[in-house]
Amino acid sequence: MKINKNRLQVFVGPVAVGGGAPTVVQSMTNTDTANRKSTVNQVNELWRAGSELVRITVNDEEAAKEVYGIKQDLLAMGCNVPLIGDFHYNGHKLLKKFSECAGALDKYRINPGNVGRGIKGDDQFATMIKIAIDHDKPIRIGVNWGSLDQEMLKVLMDKNALLKQPISAKSVMKEALILSVIDSANRAKDLGLSENKIIVSCKVSDVQDLIEVYTNLSKRCNYPLHLGLTEAGIGTKGIVASSAAMGYLLQNKIGDTIRISLTPAPNESRAKEVIVAQELLQTMGIRAFSPIVIACPGCGRTTSTFFQKLAGDIQGYLRESMPRWKDKYQGVEEMTVAVMGCVVNGPGESKMANLGISLPGTGEIPVAPVFVDGIKTVTLKGDNIGVEFIDIIDTYVDKNYRISRKK
Numbered sequence: 001m002k003i004n005k006n007r008l009q010v011f012v013g014p015v016a017v018g019g020g021a022p023t024v025v026q027s028m029t030n031t032d033t034a035n036r037k038s039t040v041n042q043v044n045e046l047w048r049a050g051s052e053l054v055r056i057t058v059n060d061e062e063a064a065k066e067v068y069g070i071k072q073d074l075l076a077m078g079c080n081v082p083l084i085g086d087f088h089y090n091g092h093k094l095l096k097k098f099s100e101c102a103g104a105l106d107k108y109r110i111n112p113g114n115v116g117r118g119i120k121g122d123d124q125f126a127t128m129i130k131i132a133i134d135h136d137k138p139i140r141i142g143v144n145w146g147s148l149d150q151e152m153l154k155v156l157m158d159k160n161a162l163l164k165q166p167i168s169a170k171s172v173m174k175e176a177l178i179l180s181v182i183d184s185a186n187r188a189k190d191l192g193l194s195e196n197k198i199i200v201s202c203k204v205s206d207v208q209d210l211i212e213v214y215t216n217l218s219k220r221c222n223y224p225l226h227l228g229l230t231e232a233g234i235g236t237k238g239i240v241a242s243s244a245a246m247g248y249l250l251q252n253k254i255g256d257t258i259r260i261s262l263t264p265a266p267n268e269s270r271a272k273e274v275i276v277a278q279e280l281l282q283t284m285g286i287r288a289f290s291p292i293v294i295a296c297p298g299c300g301r302t303t304s305t306f307f308q309k310l311a312g313d314i315q316g317y318l319r320e321s322m323p324r325w326k327d328k329y330q331g332v333e334e335m336t337v338a339v340m341g342c343v344v345n346g347p348g349e350s351k352m353a354n355l356g357i358s359l360p361g362t363g364e365i366p367v368a369p370v371f372v373d374g375i376k377t378v379t380l381k382g383d384n385i386g387v388e389f390i391d392i393i394d395t396y397v398d399k400n401y402r403i404s405r406k407k
Contacts, residue, residue: 018224
C-alpha cells in the first residue's frame with residue numbers, strides 16, 4: 001500500500017512522522033507518572049511490545065519532577081523510545097517551572113480546549129509554544145470531542161442559528177473540532193514555531209464521526225495526522241470500533257501515527273493496545289511487525305483443542321522472539337506460518353505459507369505433515385510435535401533471514 005507523501009514530516013526524537021514515513025504506532029501509560037519505577041517499567045514494556053512513541057501524563061509538579069529521571073532510567077535500560085508529555089490545564093506552568101522536564105520530553109501534547117480561554121488562554125498557549133521553540137521540540141495539537149473549546153463552539157452555534165438553513169448541532173461541533181486544530185496550529189506558527197514541528201489530531205468516540213472529521217481535516221491541512229478513536233471501549237468492542245474507523249482512514253492514506261485506546265481489564269497488560277495497532281497495520285499490508293500465524297477457526301472435524309493450543313503457542317513464540325530476531329535477521333517479520341487443524345484446508349494453506357503444519361483432525365491418521373515453502377519436508381508424530389515444529393521454525397529463520405547472508 002502506498003504511503004501518503006503529501007504531509008509535512010515531523011521528527012519526534014529520531015522517529016519520522018508523516019512525509020511518506022511508515023505509519024507509527026503510539027501508546028500511553030496508565031501509571032502515576034510520579035511513581036518513577038512503575039512508569040519506567042510500563043514504558044519499557046510498551047516499547048518492547050513495539051510502541052514507537054510513548055505518551056505519559058504530566059499533570060502536576062510531582063509528575064513533572066520525575067520526567068527527567070524516567071528518561072534517564074529508560075536510557076540506562078537501553079530503551080530510547082521518544083517520550084511525549086501529555087499536558088492539559090497547567091502545562092504552561094509545569095514546563096516553565098521544570099526545565100529538565102521540558103528538555104527530557106521529545107514532544108508536547110497540547111489540548112487547546114484545556115489550556116485556557118480568552119486572553120489568559122492565549123498567554124498560556126503562547127508560553128507552551130515558546131518553551132517548545134526554546135527546547136526545539138515538536139508539539140501535537142490534540143483536540144478531543146469531550147474537551148472542546150466552549151467559547152469557539154458557542155460562537156459557531158450562534159452563527160449557525162442565524163442561517164436560513166442551519167446545519168445540525170453535531171455538524172457544528174465537528175466543524176468546531178477542525179477549526180480549533182487549524183486555528184491553534186496557525187497561532188503556533190505565528191508565535192514562531194516551524195510548521196514541521198506540528199502534528200494534529202481531532203479525536204471523537206464514534207466511528208462514523210471519526211471518519212468524517214479526519215477526511216475533512218486531511219483536506220484542509222498538510223500537518224501529519226495522529227489517529228485515534230478516543231474512549232474506544234473495552235475488549236472486542238474497542239478493537240472492532242478502532243479497526244473499523246482507522247482501517248477506513250488508513251486505506252485512504254489518512255493517518256501518520258495511530259493509537260488504539262482500549263480500556264484494559266483489571267491487571268491486563270497495557271501492551272495489548274500496541275499489539276492490536278500492529279496487527280491492524282500488518283493485516284492491511286501497511287507495515288510488518290511480526291510473523292503472522294494463519295490458523296483455521298475449527299469445526300466438527302477438529303474436536304481436539306491441540307491445534308488451537310499450538311497456534312497460540314506459535315504466535316506467542318514468534319512475538320517473544322522478535323526483539324532478539326530483529327537485529328539479527330532481515331525480513332523475518334514478513335514470514336507466514338500456518339497451523340491448520342485437519343485435512344480439508346490444512347495441506348493447501350500450509351503449502352501457501354512459508355512454513356505450515358497440518359494437524360490431524362478427528363478420526364484422521366495421527367500424523368502432522370510439515371511444509372516448507374510449499375514442499376512437504378517431514379511428517380511429525382508423537383507427543384513433541386510442538387517442540388519439533390518450533391525447532392523447524394528456528395532453522396528456517398536462521399537459514400533464510402540472517403543479515404550476514406543477505407550481504
